[in-house]
Amino acid sequence: MKNFMLCVASAAILSGCAELADRDRNNLEGWRASTILGGGDGRTAARSEGRIVSGQVVEAGNGTIYPGRQSLFRDSDFVNSTGERTVSLNLVDVSIAEAAAAILGELLRENYVLDPAVTGTVNIRSSQPISRTTAIEVFELALKQNNAALVRRGDSFAIVPLSGELSIGASVTREVPIGYSLRVIPLRHIGAQEMATILQPFAGGNIVGVDAQRNIIVLAGTSADQRAWQETVTSFDVDWLANRSVGVFPIRGRSAQSIVNGLDLVVETDANFEPIVVFEVIPENNSILAVAKTPSALQNVSTWIRRLTQEGQNDAQVYSYDMKYARASDIAPTLAQILGVQVETADSGTANTESADFVNASFSGDQNATRIVASEATNTLLIHATNDEYQRVLGMLHRLDVPPRQVLVEATIVEVSLNDELRYGVQYFFENNGNTGALTRSSTDLSIGSEVPGFSAVFGGATPEVIVDALEDVTSVNVVSSPNLMILNNESARLVVGDQVPISVQTATDATDDSDVFVSTVEFRDTGVIFEVTPRINSSGSVVLDIQQEVSTIGETDGSTGNPIISQRTISSAIAVDSGETIALGGLFEQRSTNGTSGLPGLARQPIWGGLFGRQSRTDSQTELLVLITPRIVNSNVDTRRITRNLRERMQNIRLDDATLSNTINTPSMATANSADIASRRATQTRNASAQGDVLAAVQTAVQAQPATTGTHFTYFGAFSNEQAARAHWSELLASNGSDLAGLQPRFTNDNGTISVAVGPMDASRASQLCVTIRSDCFSTGG
Structure with missing residues (x-):
């Protein structure tokens, strides 16, 4: 009986193991030999091809096998079950092992x-529940940020370093800085691809994954960026946009506001003359955000934008660019050298003309010559150029007019007493005894050069406090100074802690009234701790530091000159170090001798027999000056927050009323309006139009109302650059809508070079029905 019970129990255990082994196996079959190998959507090339990458076998080193939990999943501090197939992740500053x-x-x-x-550490938070398959996708993205990969090896997984065999194309990035994390954002009402299009001007390359099937988007960035992007997503992922078409149109060569002014005159309208497409200008990247009721309406907007931006591209216009961060007077000469154009600096009503050393013939000799005027009073650049040349200038301005980057330099200056254990100096101690625990030297020495003897060492993530504590365990350490300086990129900062000592540099005799007057020239010399540093930030994220460090002390007075003797210890070096790493500069020794007398007061200091009542001593000591410097790049998130805030405000203006849109006309390009509405709209747009580069001229004829008698209407079709194109368009209309246009004689009007076809007069009902029936670019107006 006992043997029978043992067999039953064994069978139950084995069947349970089989069930657990098969659980969720299907969800992971697609992950065979998959890892984050690059690519914009965060998916692996191996999975898309369904094969093992290059047939390579990934060695897992001496790793330990961690068995899966043999119990049903339960909530933890990191993963919470939100349903039968969904979970919520909360992995903030946790290790990869956890x-x-x-x-x-x-x-x-x-x-x-x-x-x-x-x-390394992982930062993953899901704002809404995600599937378990998505959870492992995001985990792989986080592993890539830590230079690691998840691969399939038989019936188990292996987490291994991302070696060269696993990399395809792009180089592997560094470990992400503190505060950098991945965020999975499921979308409810708007498509993932549309949301990515909207976020592109703000997030750019930080959009690491777009999954249209699951309708999720994955963003990578700092916590401040993540908050700003989340606000943008929240503004667009709303129920009233569920059935809308959204488009973002970058504008080249024109002002986005002027394009919107023209679109307002040709936009589709419903039976109540309300637009079914609304626009908002995004000035940060000169784009237009359009929200339409139907895809066809949005397509019509795209067609009109293409027409309007093509008009007059070869004509020179005046563009105004307001500098955001740099000074216009500083940027203008740089543009002059690059483009070889004429530059003027306007200040208080006067203009000082500066020209480049060379002039390109393509920019001079005609009315389209490129000219740039820098206004110091308004910090604005006025650019007279064609569309093509303005795009070149604008591209350069986007790279030059950027927020000034800053570096926080944390410096600790210490004097280390050299004892028996440190008799060979601090460098020897670090190399032979210091590579333990948190105090680990970087494998790469990033020193560029030093003008004085000494040494330099990079200590990875170790802080100056850790290094000082390690030295205090074996000797006495005197912290001379510990300044923290916030410095603009390529600017210098100087810190002086000490005294100014008068030094006589010149003495002269002035004979006046038979008496000699001695005139002495005195200069004041800074002594104490003098620290000067100039940071330069590289595109790779490292910081080059030009360092001038001096520790000086005042000694005895020189008998011949009367000036005090100043003892100096100086370090002058250029160092390259990654942001957040600590660099140690040292190797400057100082030998000190101290003479002392002890004994009975008064008697011990007698010149001959004082030795009978006391004794003299001599103490020799040696110290080494050590400078610990930690630069930290400070990135500003002001722009991201400001852009997001402005976009949210615009979304309040762009929201479409469902009640208004319920009776919209689906396909006509334009509808009928009375002449008073047209005159009002035209007056408003004219006030907003700029004197140069106004695109209203491109559509003026399409909406120009001829003087009409009461009860008559005229209908206008199209906006063309020449009469031949207008006549061809009229022929097409007759061929397809001959019965509707019977009896109407066309007139070809010309307004500032734009040709339109006008027919009429006719009654209001026919004019309205004509636009609805023909479904062409038409507009009717009358008295």
């Missing part, structure tokens, strides 16, 4: 091997 245990072990109950070489 994240793997939560996702692979607790959530999916998979066996996995963690290579000891894989280290």
